[in-house]
Amino acid sequence: MLLAVVYTTAGFAQTRKLTLQEAIELAVKNSGQLQGAQAKIEEATAALREAVERKLPDVNASGSYLRLSHANVDLKTKSNNSSGGTQQQGSPEISQVVYGMLNASLPIYAGGKIKYGIEAAQYLEHAARLDAQSQRPEIELNAINAYINLYKAGAVVALVKENLQTMQQRVKDLSNMEQNGLLARNDLMKAQLQESNIELSVLDAENNWKLANVSTNLLLGLPETTILEVDSINITSVTAQLQTLESFEQSALQNRKELEALIYRTKAAGVGVKSAAAEKLPSVALTGGYVAADIPGFVTVTNAVNIGIGVQYSLSSLWKNKSKVEQAKSRQKQLEISQSLLSDNIRLQVNTNYENYILSQKKIDVYKKAIDQAAENYRIVKNKFDNSLATTTDVLDADVALLQARINYSNAKADAVLAYNQLLQSAGMLSNTK
Numbered sequence: 001m002l003l004a005v006v007y008t009t010a011g012f013a014q015t016r017k018l019t020l021q022e023a024i025e026l027a028v029k030n031s032g033q034l035q036g037a038q039a040k041i042e043e044a045t046a047a048l049r050e051a052v053e054r055k056l057p058d059v060n061a062s063g064s065y066l067r068l069s070h071a072n073v074d075l076k077t078k079s080n081n082s083s084g085g086t087q088q089q090g091s092p093e094i095s096q097v098v099y100g101m102l103n104a105s106l107p108i109y110a111g112g113k114i115k116y117g118i119e120a121a122q123y124l125e126h127a128a129r130l131d132a133q134s135q136r137p138e139i140e141l142n143a144i145n146a147y148i149n150l151y152k153a154g155a156v157v158a159l160v161k162e163n164l165q166t167m168q169q170r171v172k173d174l175s176n177m178e179q180n181g182l183l184a185r186n187d188l189m190k191a192q193l194q195e196s197n198i199e200l201s202v203l204d205a206e207n208n209w210k211l212a213n214v215s216t217n218l219l220l221g222l223p224e225t226t227i228l229e230v231d232s233i234n235i236t237s238v239t240a241q242l243q244t245l246e247s248f249e250q251s252a253l254q255n256r257k258e259l260e261a262l263i264y265r266t267k268a269a270g271v272g273v274k275s276a277a278a279e280k281l282p283s284v285a286l287t288g289g290y291v292a293a294d295i296p297g298f299v300t301v302t303n304a305v306n307i308g309i310g311v312q313y314s315l316s317s318l319w320k321n322k323s324k325v326e327q328a329k330s331r332q333k334q335l336e337i338s339q340s341l342l343s344d345n346i347r348l349q350v351n352t353n354y355e356n357y358i359l360s361q362k363k364i365d366v367y368k369k370a371i372d373q374a375a376e377n378y379r380i381v382k383n384k385f386d387n388s389l390a391t392t393t394d395v396l397d398a399d400v401a402l403l404q405a406r407i408n409y410s411n412a413k414a415d416a417v418l419a420y421n422q423l424l425q426s427a428g429m430l431s432n433t434k
Contacts, residue, residue: 014223014225014226014227015226015227015228015229016222016226016227016228016229017229017231018147018228018229018230018231019231020144020147020230020231023143023144023146023147023216023220024140024143024144026143026220026221026222027139027140027142027143027146027219027220027221028136028139028140028143029221030220030221031135031139033135033138033139034132034135034136034139037128037131037132037135038132040128040131040132041125041128041129041132043128044121044124044125044127044128044129045125047121047124047125048118048121048122048124048125050121051114051117051118051120051121052118052121054107054114054117054118055107055114056106057104057105057106057107058104058105058106059102059103059104060102060103060104061100061101061102061103062100062101063098063099063100063101064097064098064099064100065096065097065098066096066097066098067095067096068094068095068096068097069095092297092298093297094295094296094297094298095296096295096296097293097294097295098293098294098295099291099292099293099294099301100291100292100293101289101290101291101292102289102290102291103287103288103289104287104288104289105285105286105287105288105310106285106286106287107283107284107285108284108285108286108309109282109283109284110278110281110283110284111278111279111280111281111282111283112274112275112278112281113275113278113279116271116272116274116275116278117275119268119271120268120271120272120275121268123264123265123267123268123271124264124265124268126261126264127261127262127264127265127268128261130257130258130260130261130264131257131258131261133257134256134257134258134261136431137425137428137430137431138425140425140430140431141421141422141425141430142219143219143220144417144418144421145418146212146215146216146219146220147216147230148414148415148417148418149212149215149216150209150212150213150216150228150230151230151232151414152410152411152414153205153208153209153212153213154209154230155232155407155410155411155414156205156208156209156407156410156411157202157205157206157209159403159406159407159410160198160201160202160205160403160407161202163198163399163403164195164198164199164202166399167191167194167195167198167399168195170191170395170399171188171191171192171195174187174188174191174392175188183392187391187392187393188392190392190393190396191392191396194396194399194400213226213227213228216228242357242358245350245351245354248350248354248423248426248427248429249347249350249351249427251427251428251429252346252347252349252350252426252427252428253343253346253347254428255427255428255429256346256428257428258342259339259342259343259346262335262338262339262342263339265335266332266335266336266339269328269331269332269335270332272328272331272332273325273328273329273332275328276321276324276325276327276328277321277325279314279317279321279324280317280318280321282311282312282313283311283312283313284309284310284311284312285309285310285312286307286308286309286310287306287307287308287309287310288305288306288307288308289305289306289307290303290304290305290306291304291306292304346426349426350423350426350427352426353419353422353423353425353426354423356419356422356423357416357419357420357422357423359419360412360415360416360419360420361416363412363415363416364409364412364413364416367405367408367409367412368409370405370408370409371402371405371406371409373405374398374401374402374404374405374406375402375405377398377401377402378395378398378399378401378402381394381395381397381398382395382398
């Protein structure tokens with residue numbers, strides 16, 4: 001049976017039948033939150049590539065053309081001659097200089113900073129992926145919540161409209177009784193006032209449904225004017241074989257992706273401590289270069305190739321590095337504390353949602369009993385009224401009580417579905433069940 005609430009509008013709106021699973025898939029597909037998480041994954045992947053690329057050689061090329069104006073060049077060279085004196089050669093006129101250089105440096109040893117940088121980037125990339133995975137159950141739960149709210153709003157509209165039809169027939173019957181002198185005028189007015197109140201309730205219920213419908217459309221990425229028909233069987237037929245609280249807690253600690261992401265960030269911080277300590281060690285690199293120069297009328301240099309090993313060591317790191325290591329250790333400690341707090345918070349969520357689900361099941365039983373009681377009370381009062389043993393007010397009160405009991409029961413069944421899915425989400429099991 002499909003629960004549909006359709007309203008007459010100025011235009012023609014598209015009507016779409018929607019199951020709970022379809023709602024979840026649309027929410028995930030059109031989620032801007034997940035798209036943002038994917039962008040963060042791409043950023044973390046690029047950071048990992050950057051860390052790996054630090055193992056590659058650095059190559060720099062430079063060149064210049066210089067124009068000189070009336071340069072004074074005084075060259076003095078020693079020349080062996082018979083007198084053993086110094087002969088001064090003529091100085092060339094130099095008006096321009098052209099030179100180019102190509103330098104390359106390949107890191108051989110960097111104290112482990114490159115290795116630690118790659119390891120930390122790998123942990124952070126994994127954490128970014130886990131962050132995206134942790135957001136998916138939240139989006140799914142939001143879709144379930146919106147779907148159930150839409151169902152509840154539609155169910156209230158249907159129940160109140162049904163009650164309005166019953167009330168309209170009752171007013172008609174009472175009006176005939178009043179015309180035949182069998183009912184006081186004020187009793188008829190009470191019934192008509194009750195009819196007006198129900199009409200107002202219908203308007204409020206319809207407005208709430210419209211707002212829930214628009215909210216659901218926006219969440220799922222559908223046009224705002226789409227009229228959604230939700231599957232009441234899908235909502236009310238959910239049954240769950242409840243596991244123990246301990247099993248839900250264990251599942252949460254194993255499956256909650258945000259906790260796992262924090263663990264990887266803590267590992268990255270631990271690597272950061274090693275990387276900070278490695279700054280005290282020297283760096284060794286294989287170096288090479290090529291130089292070419294041309295000074296017209298004076299000198300031309302080509303094929304000037306050099307290769308060697310370069311060593312760099314910062315002596316100041318001996319007294320400056322300690323503070324960097326302490327900062328890295330502090331960041332690691334903060335993440336370890338956050339990890340412990342998140343673990344406790346997850347346990348609390350699981351306990352809360354577990355108790356809420358049990359409570360929702362008990363409410364269903366109570367409201368089911370309340371419907372039976374309200375229906376029996378209405379039957380008795382109506383029978384008394386037909387035999388002039390009860391007043392119109394008694395009948396109207398019994399009718400309101402029955403309507404409220406039916407609404408409470410309908411909402412309780414939907415709330416139980418939401419409570420169970422909240423329990424699954426807190427235990428890290430929601431996506432695994434879809």
